[in-house]
Amino acid sequence: MDGMTTGTTASTVTAEGLHREYGRGQAAVRALRGVSVAFAPGTFTAVMGPSGSGKTTLLHCLAGMDRPTRGTVRWGATEVSGLPERRLAALRRTRVGFVFQAFNLMPAMTVAQNVELPGRLAGTPPERARVLDALARVGLAGRERHRPAQLSGGQQQRVAVARALVARPPVLFADEPTGALDRATGHDILDLLPRASPPPVPTPPAGRRSNGWSGPGPSAPAPRARAASARRAGRAARRAAGR
Ligand SMILES: Nc1ncnc2c1ncn2[C@@H]1O[C@H](COP(=O)(O)OP(=O)(O)OP(=O)(O)O)[C@@H](O)[C@H]1O
Ligand SMILES: [Mg+2]
Known part of the structure; x- marks a missing residue:
């Protein structure tokens, strides 16, 4: 991915001059070459490009799951790229959610246990x-005691979305979340993603934030406006995915 640049002020996630190289010397692959990008609160963005163009690499760097070779990633005012691994892991649980193409559910656990699992592993199980x-x-009320094998593919991906949202992160990343689903079911997931986000966890008043983080705050759209923009986002996402 080469020199992609978009920008806004007061962004939730910002990347500047991201480079990611795999390997060294003649075998080196330059997956990201100077990507700068910013995502504003309350927006829905699709990243498109051919296979091998660096989409997954970019998402992993933005979500703090991989480290860029060069460049910076910020969540609010927190610079992610420089954080030690333990601190990054702790922060990642509350700041970002991630949905994978393969749902990655634990088959022996119930739906509710799967949703709880990341928090439980971190020692802070969600209420x-x-x-x-x-x-x-x-859309899975009442299914909490089922096992993944008792659910359809689309329902399993919904569990993965719920798992990514349970800590109420301000940012949700999804890497080809419809890739393992049929067209109609993929459609449903793309419609769901922009609508499913819960209200952000209240942040302390300005001036008392320990790390400069700010959620959407008072300028967040009203629920009706948000629903309308969510519908638009769903349509845009379907177009982006060619559905
Ligand atoms: N762990 C790795 N080691 C070496 N090269 C890698 C590694 N991960 C990715 N690459 C290379 O980096 C480039 C970008 O890969 P990436 O997975 O980000 O592409 P993508 O746009 O997500 O592709 P797709 O649409 O197929 O998922 C590719 O050339 C790939 O071979
Ligand atoms: Mg990919």
Whole structure:
């Protein structure tokens, strides 16, 4: 991916001059070559490009799952690229959600246990009400005791979306979340993604933020406007995915 540049002020996620090289010398692959990009709160963005163009690499760098060779990633005012691994892992749980193409659910666990798992592994299991709310947001109320094998592919991906949303992160990344689904089911997931986000966790008043982080704040669109923009986002996402 070469020199992509978009920008806004007050962005939730910002990358500047991102480079990511795999390997060295003649075998080196330059997956990202100076990507600068910024995502504003309340927006929905599709990253498009041919296979091998660096989309997954970019998402992993933006989500703090991979480190760029050069350049910076910021979540709010926090510079992610320089953080030690433990701090990054702790921050990642509350700041970003990630949905993978393969749902990556644990087959022996119930739906609710799958949604709880990342928090439980980190020693901070989410409250039951949060789990049920996340499942309701993806249309799976009442399915919390089922196992993944008792659900359709689309429903399994909904569980993965609920798992990514349960900590109420301000940013949700999804890497080809419809890639393993049939067209109609993929359609449903793309419609769901911009609508499923819960309201952000309240942040302390300005001036008392420990790390400069700010959520959408008072300028966030009203629920009706948000629903309308979510519908537009769903249509845009379907167009982007060729559905
Ligand atoms: N771990 C790795 N080691 C070496 N090269 C890698 C690694 N991961 C990715 N690459 C290379 O980096 C480039 C970008 O890969 P990436 O997976 O980001 O592309 P993509 O746009 O997501 O492709 P697709 O649409 O097929 O998922 C490719 O040339 C790929 O071979
Ligand atoms: Mg990819």
